[in-house]
Amino acid sequence: MPQVQADVLAQLDGTLVVSCQADSGMPLEAPEHIAAIARSVVLGGAAGVRIESAANIEAVRRRVGVPVIGLVKARRPNTEIYITPTLADVAAVIDAGADIVALDATNRPRPADLKTMFGKIEARGRLSMGDVSTLDEGKRAIDAGASVISTTMAGYTPYSNQQRGPDFQLMEQLAGAGLPFVAEGRIWTPQEAVRCFELGARFIVVGGAITRPDAITRGFVDQVASWGANPQLKRNQS
Numbered sequence: 001m002p003q004v005q006a007d008v009l010a011q012l013d014g015t016l017v018v019s020c021q022a023d024s025g026m027p028l029e030a031p032e033h034i035a036a037i038a039r040s041v042v043l044g045g046a047a048g049v050r051i052e053s054a055a056n057i058e059a060v061r062r063r064v065g066v067p068v069i070g071l072v073k074a075r076r077p078n079t080e081i082y083i084t085p086t087l088a089d090v091a092a093v094i095d096a097g098a099d100i101v102a103l104d105a106t107n108r109p110r111p112a113d114l115k116t117m118f119g120k121i122e123a124r125g126r127l128s129m130g131d132v133s134t135l136d137e138g139k140r141a142i143d144a145g146a147s148v149i150s151t152t153m154a155g156y157t158p159y160s161n162q163q164r165g166p167d168f169q170l171m172e173q174l175a176g177a178g179l180p181f182v183a184e185g186r187i188w189t190p191q192e193a194v195r196c197f198e199l200g201a202r203f204i205v206v207g208g209a210i211t212r213p214d215a216i217t218r219g220f221v222d223q224v225a226s227w228g229a230n231p232q233l234k235r236n237q238s
């Protein structure tokens, strides 16, 4: 791995990266909003950001100095894979200015094979992050040339562990196999974040717990109601 790229990974070791994404149709979807969120989380201590879509990556790249993990979420014909599924998507993420390209590295039919995708990213001087859901996928992604793997897809493929929290079991397995991994997916508390580091995560990526106000509010309301302090808590239905 060239020195500049190794430096980017070293810079992220032991840190919190924040995923700043808004689902389609949500009020925060526009690039200027995503860029404002990205700037805010960097002010709060995020060492990197994970950003979806070329327009958002461009907007964020102009406003923050930390490493940007970029991806495209797109549905393409004949594949379940939607995180940076094609070589054209890889090119778009790189052209938009991402330092690290995240892509689905699960073992499902895909438009282009993993080796070709990781090779293209390396040839353009960027790092790659293979989003996996199982130990076997982690091994394959590293063998195919991923710079690092992430537990992003754990619980989002039908054959992986389905659970509400982070997949600590997968993290244990990846660490046991000596694979460099990033912890990502359903990390909602600082305690869970600490556990990820204890299990050997290089860095962690947190999204919804920090950057999805709708989900945060829903969780807040649910907890207040379930603790019985105010079982009558009225929810805005609009």
Ligand SMILES: CC(=O)N[C@H](C=O)[C@@H](O)[C@H](O)[C@H](O)COP(=O)(O)O
Binding pocket: 019, 021, 071, 152, 153, 156, 184, 185, 186, 187, 205, 206, 207, 208, 209
């Ligand atoms: C499975 C999938 O499509 N994950 C996406 C990957 O970019 C995002 O929707 C997640 O928000 C991100 O992985 C962070 O996870 P969480 O928001 O749970 O902290």
